[in-house]
Amino acid sequence: MSKELGENVKKHRRTAGLTQETLALAAGVAPSTVAKLEQGGNVRIETLHLLARALHVKTSQLMASDTPAPVREEDPTKVGLVELRNSLTPAIGLAAPVTETPEQEPDLEALLDLVRRGSAAYDSDRFGSVATTLPQIISDANSAVSYYDHGGEHEKALSARAEAYLLGGRYLTQVRQYDLAYHALSGSIRDAQEVNDTNTAAYAIVIMSWLLLRQGRFDDAENLAVETADHIEPRISKASPERLAVWGWLALQAAAAAVRNNREDHATGARRIAASAASALGTKSADARHRYGRFDLKVAAMKGLEDELIKEGGDPYRVIEESTGRAPLSDRSMKALSVPETDKEWNRHRLTVATAYSKTGDHESAMERLTAIEYANGEWLRHQRTATDVMESIARKRKRTLTGEMRRMMSLLGVTA
Known part of the structure; x- marks a missing residue:
């Protein structure tokens, strides 16, 4: 963050007639955090959101362009x-x-099968497998497009490359390599549009919106998702499951960006669209599972509870009430529906519930959720910033001695006491 950002916060604070201490109290942060920021220090996007909410402005209004700090040493993940x-x-x-154009004719069916096996590995959180095979998948897709430079085979090659680039964009966004992810997703959108595959292009835009949201570009993320959802809005009675699923995911991305930007009214409208898409899908959502993941009324409701913890006046007790015992979004209900414990959306919801428990001071219940996720999706958990936030909150607020299990989880997530 820059001194310019600190000046923005100071300007809005003074306009609101607040001192650093009263702003900190309203935002639920330490006064030293506000002082450090106004002096040009660094804060996380989540902290900036809390300050913007307390100042009754959009988060993006506090953000400013910045000159990156000099790189002192190479990031090992980039080398890898x-x-x-x-x-x-x-x-x-x-x-x-x-x-280079390959001498041997590429096998397009084998290439597409390889891409989809890579997608299955990503969906199963086998990130090591994806990292190992993705370079060759992308290289082979580029070679196929170069070899078949016209006609039907060229279109098939472009379709395969669009899916390969989409896989690359999903993986790179997950591991926070945003510039490379943007390049991959741009290529996927371009190739998919060239062969009139609107569904793949639109889903690549879902991931692009996720990328922008992770970068704190809330206005861009919301506008992109809304514009694309408007463009592909289906005639529900005749829409394919894939079109309904991607339309619903665009609406959820728009809601996620809006609520983080203190625009709850926009988020509410977007969630209604997502619920409409999920209702229209009914039991047909599995038809689109390999490309767009699970999307149904349960997922839409889970995302709504995730937003509940972010919006102003959000109620963690509501999240807990709707997610425990025999409630519709509880672990018991998910198991009754035969949802696999490796399901990303279920485990993302468990993170939401863990966050709610940590906000109420019930650290043991928060740990139960984290441990359940680790058992099912350990590799995925390590990449989730929300999990780190929960453990940091427990380490900071717990009055009793940290348990051995808590310290082990802190070590897994890279959290220091």
Whole structure:
């Protein structure tokens, strides 16, 4: 963050007639946090959202352009991605082609099967497998497009590459390599549009909106999702399951961005659209599972509770009440519906419930949710900032000695006491 950002916060604070202490009290942060920010220090996006909510402004109004700090040492995750970077961003010269045309005719069916097995590995949280195979998948897709330069085979090659780039964008956004993810998703949208595959292009935009949200670009994330949802809005009685699913996901992304930007009225409208899409899908959502994940009324309701903890005046007790015992979104209900414990949306909801418990001071129940997620999706859990937030909250607020299980979970998530 920059000194300019600190000046923005100071300007809005003074306009509201608040001192640093009263702003901190209204936002639920330490006074030293406000003082540090106004002096040009760093704060997280989540903290900035709390301050914006207390000042009754959009989060984006506090944010300012910034000059990146000098890089003192290489990020090891970027070094580890060198092969994927090479395949996504090949060197371009004046004479040499971007991709060498293969001598042997590519097998497009085998390529598409490889892409979809990679997607299945991602959905099963086998990130190591994705990282290992993705560079070759992207390289083979580029070669296929170069080999088939026209006709029906060219379109099939572009379709396969659109899905390959989409897989790359999902994985790279998950591991927070945003610039590479943006490049991959842009390629997916471009290739899908060229072959008139609106559903794949629109789902790549769902992931693009997620990327923008993770970068704190809430206005861009919401506007992109809303504009695309308006563009593809289906005639519900005739829409395919895929179209309904991607339309619903766009609405959920719009709601997530809006609520984080203190625009609860916009979020409420977007959630209504998502519920309409889920209702229209009914039991047909499994038809689109391999491409768009699980999307149904339960998922829409889970996302609504996630937003409940972010909006002003959100009630953690409501989240707990609707997610425990025999409630519709409880673990018992999910198991009764035969939802696998590796399901991402279920485990993301468990994180929401863990957050609610941590807000009420019930650290043991929060730990139960984290441990259940670790058992089912340990690799996925390590990449979730929300899990880190829960453990940091427990370490900061717990008055009794931390248990051995708490310390083990802190170690897993990289949290220091």
